[in-house]
Amino acid sequence: xxxxxxxxxxxxxxxxxxxxxxxxxxxxxxxxxxxxxxxxxxxxxxxxxxxxxxxxxxxxxxxxxxxxxxxxxxxxxxxxxxxxxxxxxxxxxxxxxxxxxxxxxxxxxxxxxxxxxxxxxxxxxxxxxxxxxxxxxxxxxxxxxxxxxxxxxxxxxxxxxxxxxxxxxxxxxxxxxxxxxxxxxxxxxxxxxxxxxxxxxxxxxxxxxxxxxxxxxxxxxxxxxxxxxxxxxxxxxxxxxxxxxxxxxxxxxxxxxxx
Numbered sequence: 001x002x003x004x005x006x007x008x009x010x011x012x013x014x015x016x017x018x019x020x021x022x023x024x025x026x027x028x029x030x031x032x033x034x035x036x037x038x039x040x041x042x043x044x045x046x047x048x049x050x051x052x053x054x055x056x057x058x059x060x061x062x063x064x065x066x067x068x069x070x071x072x073x074x075x076x077x078x079x080x081x082x083x084x085x086x087x088x089x090x091x092x093x094x095x096x097x098x099x100x101x102x103x104x105x106x107x108x109x110x111x112x113x114x115x116x117x118x119x120x121x122x123x124x125x126x127x128x129x130x131x132x133x134x135x136x137x138x139x140x141x142x143x144x145x146x147x148x149x150x151x152x153x154x155x156x157x158x159x160x161x162x163x164x165x166x167x168x169x170x171x172x173x174x175x176x177x178x179x180x181x182x183x184x185x186x187x188x189x190x191x192x193x194x195x196x197x198x199x200x201x202x203x204x205x206x207x208x209x210x211x212x213x214x215x216x217x218x219x220x221x222x223x224x225x226x227x228x229x230x231x232x233x234x235x236x237x238x239x240x241x242x243x244x245x246x247x248x249x250x251x252x253x254x255x256x257x258x259x
Contacts, residue, residue: 020075021066022057024164027079029053029060031086032155037097038139038148040090060156066164073167085162086155092180093151096255099187100138100248103194104131110195110202111233130237134194141248183255190251197240198233205232 033039033049108128192199205228237244 017066017068018061020068021064021164022061023075024078024082025061025064026053026057028082028086028158029056029155031083032090032151033086035087035090036093036151037090038143038151040094060159064159064164070165073165077167078165081167082162082164085158089154089158090151092183093147093154095180095183095187096252097135097138097142099183099190099251100194101131101135102187102191104128104134106191106195107131107134107198107233107237110199111230137245138248141245142252145249145252147252186251186255190247193247194244198236201236202229202233205229 030053033053039049039052105128108130111130209228
């Protein structure tokens with residue numbers, strides 16, 4: 001195989017340059033796809049991801065106009081560093097979706113549905129039903145607002161900050177610490193915003209049931225709470241759904257500058 005590549009390089013002098021650059025671009029794309037929202041879901045077949053990465057590599061490599069790779073640096077180092085840079089960009093985008101998922105977990109716990117867990121094949125872990133539904137709703141809103149374009153734009157801009165053949169990662173330029181701190185701190189804040197109507201409604205219900213248990217001890221309030229909480233919480237969720245969509249949309253638009 002090495003002899004074939006060497007012969008092709010002799011016949012086509014530019015082959016070695018484009019071939020090396022294409023592999024490195026492909027590594028960065030795969031790191032990005034592994035962690036970025038939408039792309040990292042296991043519902044998307046692996047062959048589809050590889051085909052998308054290959055097509056994007058064929059598009060980006062000529063645009064970047066790469067030079068010859070340095071001879072004194074191992075190509076494996078370039079592959080690892082570019083994979084890490086792509087993974088960092090994808091993970092920063094994933095943090096935005098985690099804030100929506102945390103709100104679903106809070107609602108699920110407050111409604112007493114913590115025992116109703118399902119297996120999420122996209123993460124290979126147990127997840128709550130409402131968390132799954134709200135996360136999928138958030139992904140749909142994210143795509144509708146142009147989240148796919150934001151992520152691709154951030155990925156392309158990463159080549160300006162970290163070129164293909166760079167050997168030192170400028171974390172201060174790749175990662176905006178203020179943006180990262182704000183997004184991570186907003187995971188709990190936005191989750192509480194999403195879950196606050198259900199939290200307040202179920203809190204009021206707990207207070208009412210507590211008063212009933214004191215005034216009428218013969219009523220089995222503990223058993224009634226298992227019946228009322230899911231039904232009451234579901235009614236609140238249906239009522240606030242339009243407002244919930246607006247809250248999620250405003251959150252995504254506020255953090256659209258992923259990179």
